[in-house]
Amino acid sequence: MSALLSADDLNDFISPGLACIKPVPVTKRSAEEAEIQIDSFGNPLEVSIDGTTTTLSAAQISLSDCLACSGCITSAEEVLVAKHSHNELLKALKGGEKHFVASICHQSRASLATAFGLSVEQVDKCLVNLFVNRLGFKYIVGTGLGRKLSLLSESAKINQSKADGVMGPILSSICPGWVCYAEKTHPYILPRMSTVKSPQQITGCILKELSTQALQAPREQVYHLSIMPCFDKKLEAARPEKQEEGHEAEEDPDVDCVITAKELIQLLEQEGFDFLDTSNDPTLQNVEIFALYTRAAPPAWPFIHQTWLNNVGSSSGGYGLNYLLALQAQNSHRATTIRRIEGRNSDIWELRLVDEASGESLGSAAIVNGFRNIQNLVRKLKPTPVGAKIGSLASARRGRRAKPEAEAPVADASKCDYVEIMACPSGCINGGGQVSSKNGLNDKVWIQETEAKYYSIPIAESSAVEIAQWVEEFCGHFKVEETRLLHTYFMKVEQPTDPAVVLLGAKW
Numbered sequence: 001m002s003a004l005l006s007a008d009d010l011n012d013f014i015s016p017g018l019a020c021i022k023p024v025p026v027t028k029r030s031a032e033e034a035e036i037q038i039d040s041f042g043n044p045l046e047v048s049i050d051g052t053t054t055t056l057s058a059a060q061i062s063l064s065d066c067l068a069c070s071g072c073i074t075s076a077e078e079v080l081v082a083k084h085s086h087n088e089l090l091k092a093l094k095g096g097e098k099h100f101v102a103s104i105c106h107q108s109r110a111s112l113a114t115a116f117g118l119s120v121e122q123v124d125k126c127l128v129n130l131f132v133n134r135l136g137f138k139y140i141v142g143t144g145l146g147r148k149l150s151l152l153s154e155s156a157k158i159n160q161s162k163a164d165g166v167m168g169p170i171l172s173s174i175c176p177g178w179v180c181y182a183e184k185t186h187p188y189i190l191p192r193m194s195t196v197k198s199p200q201q202i203t204g205c206i207l208k209e210l211s212t213q214a215l216q217a218p219r220e221q222v223y224h225l226s227i228m229p230c231f232d233k234k235l236e237a238a239r240p241e242k243q244e245e246g247h248e249a250e251e252d253p254d255v256d257c258v259i260t261a262k263e264l265i266q267l268l269e270q271e272g273f274d275f276l277d278t279s280n281d282p283t284l285q286n287v288e289i290f291a292l293y294t295r296a297a298p299p300a301w302p303f304i305h306q307t308w309l310n311n312v313g314s315s316s317g318g319y320g321l322n323y324l325l326a327l328q329a330q331n332s333h334r335a336t337t338i339r340r341i342e343g344r345n346s347d348i349w350e351l352r353l354v355d356e357a358s359g360e361s362l363g364s365a366a367i368v369n370g371f372r373n374i375q376n377l378v379r380k381l382k383p384t385p386v387g388a389k390i391g392s393l394a395s396a397r398r399g400r401r402a403k404p405e406a407e408a409p410v411a412d413a414s415k416c417d418y419v420e421i422m423a424c425p426s427g428c429i430n431g432g433g434q435v436s437s438k439n440g441l442n443d444k445v446w447i448q449e450t451e452a453k454y455y456s457i458p459i460a461e462s463s464a465v466e467i468a469q470w471v472e473e474f475c476g477h478f479k480v481e482e483t484r485l486l487h488t489y490f491m492k493v494e495q496p497t498d499p500a501v502v503l504l505g506a507k508w
Helices: 063-068 086-095 106-116 120-134 144-163 176-185 187-192 199-215 232-238 261-271 289-296 304-308 319-330 371-381 392-401 443-455 464-478 482-486 499-504
Strands: 034-038 044-048 053-055 099-104 139-142 222-228 257-260 336-342 348-355 361-369 418-422
Touching: 086 257, 086 261, 099 120, 099 199, 106 120, 106 222, 106 261, 106 443, 120 139, 120 289, 139 144, 139 199, 139 289, 139 304, 144 199, 144 304, 144 319, 144 464, 144 482, 176 187, 176 232, 176 371, 187 371, 199 222, 199 232, 199 464, 199 482, 222 232, 232 257, 257 261, 289 304, 319 336, 319 348, 319 361, 319 418, 361 371, 371 418, 464 482
Parallel strands: 099 139, 099 222, 222 257, 361 418
Antiparallel strands: 034 044, 044 053, 336 348, 348 361
16 A cells, blocks of 8 residues: 555445455475464575575565456455555656656646745746756646546547447546446446546657657657646556457557655655755746747657646546537537536536527536546446346335425436436545645645646647547548547456355455
């Protein structure tokens, strides 16, 4: 478990399913007796009856193992993340065998800005100085371009699903904590999930290819660090690309290491870096910010403004609102407005695109944050078994809960066209890896300040047509399938049936 994480840090805990285990290969041995001892250095030894000692290797489990089991589910499943840590990053840097590049999301930039009392633009200058001038990274970029591609692909996916006659909501899959939860506990929901990749993974693919070209180095020699707001992004980075029939799965990941804003600060403290000191590069004081962004990116990096700028919508990426804005543009011949309908708590609300003349709803999207709301949603979407009857008691309860028609409507995500889902309460701006509040400041106030920093990032103006054309050129030049760049996959995680394993799966 990350040294930064304890059970107290989990603010939205879900009880485990079955035992989180990794099968251990058994080697055939002789029937002689042996015992386990610990030497003076703390290493485990097996001592046989004749005095022969054998050094035992430590048991290990990888992120992929964690994804492959039916074990614990939490809002931030940051158990077993040894490969993705700031210590592993430092070890790789000191090895000096690779070319290092980095990407950082808007939420982490906002978190660092709040922690250091800076503007986001000032934080960006410090980030470029830290990674390029001090740590020796070749490039650093924002994830804004990856997010724009994700948003455009998501809108296209929803429209295609509606055209195909899919009934009920399409569910986002940008949050890896939610994806793990669905795969392990509610496989019936998987057909509803959008296969569009997250900004992290799209950015990773683009950054690796463009860096490989610029540095004239093999792809596996380019090491991509991603700075994200939650620990679950480590799990997402460890998820292998789907192996197509007749093709071997790629061993070189798009993202080699993920650390959070919280872990970045620990790295600074451990290495004795003053994040605010940019005196080693006097040009940073007066450089125009987009000139700096251009200088820090690979030479062929496109849409530099899009890379570091923001978009409208929620602080988790704005997927719900951007879908409705795209739908509004398609209905430009009508006078329409987007109305917000509150839910039963602050972590769920609905947006509806309404024809002002007729009052007709042309489309709807819901924002659902936190596992408590997610659980309620997936229960509503669970298929009713054929022939099942609703009991009289359940009917009576529903009748008591019925509201008068005159009462204001309440958001119901299960009836929307699309649902933007994030595992953390308040969404990505409150990810488990964001910097915690300081000086006794109330957590809610701290989140509000971080969100204000996030919304201070200017909105990008871009042409969807130009971006789509660039994607086509990129995929053609680097021989990357568009589905490889933009889409992922899901699979039901089989639960163990061994009684001994099931017995271990006690509730915590």
